[in-house]
Amino acid sequence: MKILKTRRGAIVAVLMASALAITGCTSGGTSGGGDAGAAQAKRPYVRAVNGDPMIGGLNSQLTNGTYPILFSAQIFxxxxxxxxxxxxxxxxxxxxxxxxxxxxxxxxxxxxxxxxxxxxxxxxxxxxxxxxxxxxxxxxxxxxxxxxxxxxxxxxxxxxxxxxxxxxxxxxxxxxxxxxxxxxxxxxxxxxxxNENPIGTGPMMFDTYTPGAEITLKKNPNYWGGKVKVDRAIFPVMADPNSRATALFAGEIDEATLDQSQQARVSTDKNTELLSTGSVQYYERLTFNAKSTYLEDAGVRRALFSALDRHEFVKTALAGIGTPANGFFPKSLDWANNPDVNFDKDFPFDADAINKTLDEAGFPRGSDGTRFTLKVLYINTLTDVAAIVQMAQSMLQKFGIKTQLIGVGGAVYSQKLYKEHNFDLAIVRADIGPDPSLGLSPWFVCNKTNAISANPSGICDPEIDAAAAVALATTDQKKRAAAFKTMQARAENLMYFAPIAWTNVGLNTISTSTWTGRTKSLPMTDRLPWLTMTPTK
Missing domain, CATH: 3.90.76.10 (Dipeptide-binding Protein; Domain 1)
Structure with a gap:
């Protein structure tokens, strides 16, 4: 049997050989070209994942996270x-x-x-x-x-x-x-x-799971939505970002999440491309702990937000992948955006004004030039966030504010942020959700129960809560828009939560030399275009 000659690496070569063996493909009496054609038709789609998806489960109805959503979108x-x-x-x-x-x-x-x-x-x-x-x-x-x-x-x-x-x-x-x-x-x-062997109605079906190594899916031959063109998909666990990048650039895998530092090479490599669609809008966001001794004063929080250069974050920390946030909602939510909220105008970088605000708030510089120290909490596996945090440390230092950087795993982050409130500033990458009331309002409204994935700032403002409630209680878009605009105007005054940048850093990078049709925009977020993707020859 002749294996298709391609730089797909050992992972794909072994799996392809297995797939051919299962179908009973042999070399006797056929030409090498025929075998290559069969191998081409059975080529699996290989999308690397950063960790073992089964740890969190594959069913997003019952658990939160990137991988439950990813696999649910293919299976259900x-x-x-x-x-x-x-x-x-x-x-x-x-x-x-x-x-x-x-x-x-x-x-x-x-x-x-x-x-x-x-x-x-x-x-x-x-x-x-x-x-x-x-x-x-x-x-x-x-x-x-x-x-x-x-x-x-x-x-x-x-x-x-x-x-x-x-x-x-x-x-x-x-x-x-x-x-x-x-x-x-x-x-x-x-x-x-x-939940570990999910049965759905989607285009792909659960096939196998090897703990710590990979999950495989196979096509649903009876999919109601049309003929699935990809026979098999493999999701190998590749925790090391450099290994993922090397494999993708070599054409050994078809898709992976790459660090933003790799995107300069992606932009000049004709065989790779950063996806620009497929998931809801990602953003980098900042949350203040308003219960902190140093951050109780809204004026101080506003001054610190002015001290953080969102444009420089995008240019350097995000390698230019994104746009600085100039308000609480992205352009895609124009219908709900408050045009009077303008971060560039309302939070200008004015060193004298920032220093004056901090002085008048009762935080003068000490003999060593330091006013106070803030704990900055973040998830250390998000390299884009880590880069922002490093830059924020330098920016705040100029105003006499030292920072203790606390990089932790996702579970510890949630515990410290939502349950213990053991932070002063928290920076993370997230998405805006399917609707402003579902994905954005929870970060503004009162969270007395310390619920996860909701406002951890300690701020409970009646005007904001009332506006969010109006938007939640009507299907009239004009009324909802008016309520959201009220919420944003008040939130700008209080400044305890704010987007830093809208970005595509959270999206995957693909190899364009191995499959075509991957960039097709679909009617469903997070689903791959199984009905249109075809392997290159």
Whole structure:
């Protein structure tokens, strides 16, 4: 048997040989070109991952994180799809209608869809998910509180009755992946073994898992959405960023997350490309601990924000990949953005004014020139964030503010930030979510319960909370926009949370020499274009 001659490395060569062996492909009586063609057709798509995905699980309905979302988007389907640009299209529901009063959502369920195990997908599955699973999902919990009842009114019709209107209703529904009732009903949903061997309706099916090494998916031959062109996908664990970069530039893998420091080479390499779409907008954000002795005064927080050069962060720390944030919402949310909030105008770099504010707040320089020391918390595996933190340390030092940099893992970060409030400044990369009420408002509103993924600043402001509540309680976009603008105006005065930059650093880099069609924009975030990707010859 002749193996396709390509710089794919040992990983792919072995897996390709296995795939050919399984299909019974032999060299007897056929030409080498025929074998090469067969190998080409069976080439797996190889996307490196930074850590073992199974540690957090593959089911994003029951756990948060990058990898649960990544694998759920390939294996499962949602009723309504939302693109990275915010457009809604049909998924497992062929149509939907929200009543004029915002209290009823009627869904027509797609006919003829089967789960990966061959069982039919039905309206019963949809009702079960709304009743049992949606309350457990990050973006579904608030929706579930407003669901009065769910009824099946026809073989393929499901009606969701709400107790009150819910602004991000359709966005929240689009974030829910449907799970099979026949595998979850009557079980402990979180410990169910189906979470480790997921069964969905999506274009790819779970295949194998090797702890600490890789996960493989295989195509769904009966996918309702069309013919899947990729037979197999391999997700090898490659924790070292330099190893990922070397493998990608060599054409040994097809996709990986690269450090921003590698993007200068990517921009000049005709065989690699940084993706610019496919996921919701990423951003670098800063949070102040307003309970800190040094940061209780909004004037001090505003002065420190002015001292941090967002333009320089983008230019240097992010290697030019992104744009400095000039407000709380990105341009993609123009409908909700407050044009009167202008960071460049309202937080200019004025060294004299910054020093004066700090002096008048009761923090004069000591004999060594130091005013005080701040703890800066960040996740040390996010190299873009680490670079920003290093630059912030230098910027603040100029004003007599020392910093203690605390780089930790994700779990420790969450504990220190949300539960212990053991920080002064926290910097992290995140995404804006499917709707402002779901992905941005939680960082502004009061968080008395110390919930994870919500405002850890200690600020509880009635005006902000009231505005966020208005946006949450109506589906009228004009009313929601007005409420968001009020929220942003007040938040600018208080300055306890703010985006630093909008960036694509969180997106993957791909090899354009091995597959075509990967850059195609899809109607569903985080899904790969399995129906259009084809291997190069």
């Amino acid at each position: 389907d949602s009723l309504i799809r939302q693109s990275a640009e915010g457009k809604l299209t049909a998924g497992l529901a062929t149509s939907w209608k929200v009543s004029d009063d915002g209290l009823t959502l009627t869904l027509e369920i797609r006919k003829g869809v089967k789960w990966h195990d061959g069982k039919p997908f039905t309206a019963e599955d949809v009702k079960f998910n709304f009743d049992e699973i949606v309350p457990l999902q990050a973006y579904g919990a608030e929706l579930a509180k407003r669901i009065g009842s769910v009824e099946i009114t026809g073989k393929n019709t499901v009606v969701v009755h709400l107790s009150q209107p819910y602004g991000p209703l359709l966005a929240a529904v689009s974030a829910q992946f449907m799970l099979p009732k026949h595998l979850y009903v009557g079980t402990n949903y979180v410990t169910n073994k189906a």
